Amino acid sequence: xxxxxxxxxxxxxxxxxxxxxxxxxxxxxxxxxxxxxxxxxxxxxxxxxxxxxxxxxxxxxxxxxxxxxxxxxxxxxxxxxxxxxxxxxxxxxxxxxxxxxxxxxxxxxxxxxxxxxxxxxxxxxxxxxxxxxxxxxxxxxxxxxxxxxxxxxxxxxxxxxxxxxxxxxxxxxxxxxxxxxxxxxxxxxxxxxxxxxxxxxxxxxxxxxxxxxxxxxxxxxxxxxxxxxxxxxxxxxxxxxxxxxxxxxxxxxxxxxxxxxxxxxxxxxxxxxxxxxxxxxxxxxxxxxxxxxxxxxxxxxxxxxxxxxxxxxxxxxxxxxxxxxxxxxxxxxxxxxxxxxxxxxxxxxxxxxxxxxxxxxxxxxxxxxxxxxxxxxxxxxxxxxxxxxxxxxxxxxxxxxxxxxxxxxxxxxx
DNA sequence: CCCAATGATTGGGT
DNA sequence: ACCCAATCATTGGG
Numbered sequence: 001x002x003x004x005x006x007x008x009x010x011x012x013x014x015x016x017x018x019x020x021x022x023x024x025x026x027x028x029x030x031x032x033x034x035x036x037x038x039x040x041x042x043x044x045x046x047x048x049x050x051x052x053x054x055x056x057x058x059x060x061x062x063x064x065x066x067x068x069x070x071x072x073x074x075x076x077x078x079x080x081x082x083x084x085x086x087x088x089x090x091x092x093x094x095x096x097x098x099x100x101x102x103x104x105x106x107x108x109x110x111x112x113x114x115x116x117x118x119x120x121x122x123x124x125x126x127x128x129x130x131x132x133x134x135x136x137x138x139x140x141x142x143x144x145x146x147x148x149x150x151x152x153x154x155x156x157x158x159x160x161x162x163x164x165x166x167x168x169x170x171x172x173x174x175x176x177x178x179x180x181x182x183x184x185x186x187x188x189x190x191x192x193x194x195x196x197x198x199x200x201x202x203x204x205x206x207x208x209x210x211x212x213x214x215x216x217x218x219x220x221x222x223x224x225x226x227x228x229x230x231x232x233x234x235x236x237x238x239x240x241x242x243x244x245x246x247x248x249x250x251x252x253x254x255x256x257x258x259x260x261x262x263x264x265x266x267x268x269x270x271x272x273x274x275x276x277x278x279x280x281x282x283x284x285x286x287x288x289x290x291x292x293x294x295x296x297x298x299x300x301x302x303x304x305x306x307x308x309x310x311x312x313x314x315x316x317x318x319x320x321x322x323x324x325x326x327x328x329x330x331x332x333x334x335x336x337x338x339x340x341x342x343x344x345x346x347x348x349x350x351x352x353x354x355x356x357x358x359x360x361x362x363x364x365x366x367x368x369x370x371x372x373x374x375x376x377x378x379x380x381x382x383x384x385x386x387x388x389x390x391x392x393x394x395x396x397x398x399x400x401x402x403x404x405x406x407x408x409x410x411x412x413x414x
Numbered sequence: 415c416c417c418a419a420t421g422a423t424t425g426g427g428t
Numbered sequence: 429a430c431c432c433a434a435t436c437a438t439t440g441g442g
Contacts, residue, residue, distance in 0.1 A: 221422065221437080221439080222421085223439065263422090265430085266422060267420095269430095269431070270422085273431095273433065274419095277433095
């Protein structure tokens with residue numbers, strides 16, 4: 001800027017003097033002018049600029065400068081190249097989109113909801129409370145992100161237009177090609193986008209932290225609601241002879257309980273192992289569910305209903321055998337001493353006393369494989385074809401009451 | 415605060 | 429791929 005006014009000025013003065021001394025003098029003047037240019041007032045400068053623009057030599061000089069500029073611009077353009085989209089930036093963008101930060105405004109945050117669902121089950125009313133905090137924080141982040149982004153965008157635009165105006169203004173006094181303007185704009189954009197990338201990066205970090213705190217904290221569990229537990233227990237005790245739900249059954253249960261299939265699997269895994277470990281503890285529960293399913297079945301089949309209390313198989317205390325002596329009782333209880341209460345839901349009418357006695361016998365023989373046979377004998381429908389899951393622990397508790405269950409393991413050679 | 419219950423994870427087996 | 433067993437970590441009641 002400072003140099004340009006000086007140049008025509010030089011010519012202006014230079015037209016007068018022809019000898020070398022005069023030229024030197026001119027240069028001194030020019031330098032002087034350059035040095036003092038900052039002292040000039042704005043009006044002065046404008047006036048001088050106007051004078052320069054009106055100078056008769058200006059167009060010719062301008063053209064020369066344009067030519068020179070053209071060449072340099074070409075070389076510059078050769079140096080600059082279209083850089084591919086930054087992979088880092090793309091990664092960030094993708095992630096923000098996936099997290100629902102940069103995606104659609106609201107809509108329950110589809111992606112975020114999906115992630116949440118993956119962590120702890122479907123869109124039940126149950127976990128909405130759990131994730132409300134998460135959602136609130138996420139939307140907070142999103143809001144900050146958007147306002148910041150908008151701010152940057154606006155600043156970028158403002159700055160760009162400002163620079164362009166300046167360049168346009170300058171283009172009257174110095175040659176500026178459109179290419180050059182374009183380049184300048186792209187430089188500005190690049191600068192601003194690098195700032196935006198920082199914003200995106202920190203936003204990503206915030207989201208990651210949030211996620212790790214709320215969703216990835218996998219051990220931060222919530223108990224299933226009562227209904228879900230009941231559904232699961234119902235299935236478990238009504239399939240006590242083979243409590244291994246198929247994939248389909250798991251899906252069904254998961255849907256009914258508003259949890260994931262994996263959670264169903266976990267539940268059954270836990271349930272099996274814990275049931276097996278301490279059958280006595282679960283007896284009451286088993287009786288209850290057995291009774292319930294039995295009653296349900298009875299009601300459904302419109303059979304003659306000698307309904308006994310559905311939810312309270314009374315006096316079913318863990319130790320007490322409550323044998324329903326009389327006609328067709330649907331479920332039997334088993335005493336905790338002998339352990340097992342499988343096929344609790346079976347409709348094997350009066351068998352249970354035999355079962356009990358035989359169990360006792362078995363316990364004395366200490367047979368392990370006999371348990372299986374006994375089971376098969378008394379299962380009315382011959383359910384447990386495999387006999388698998390329950391016969392291992394049962395005899396152990398049977399054989400030696402003093403010994404904890406499960407002490408006898410893979411001990412077939414007995 | 416302790417402790418049992420409970421959902422989730424891990425490691426090992428088939 | 430599924431299961432079992434042990435274990436972790438949280439929950440919720442006392």
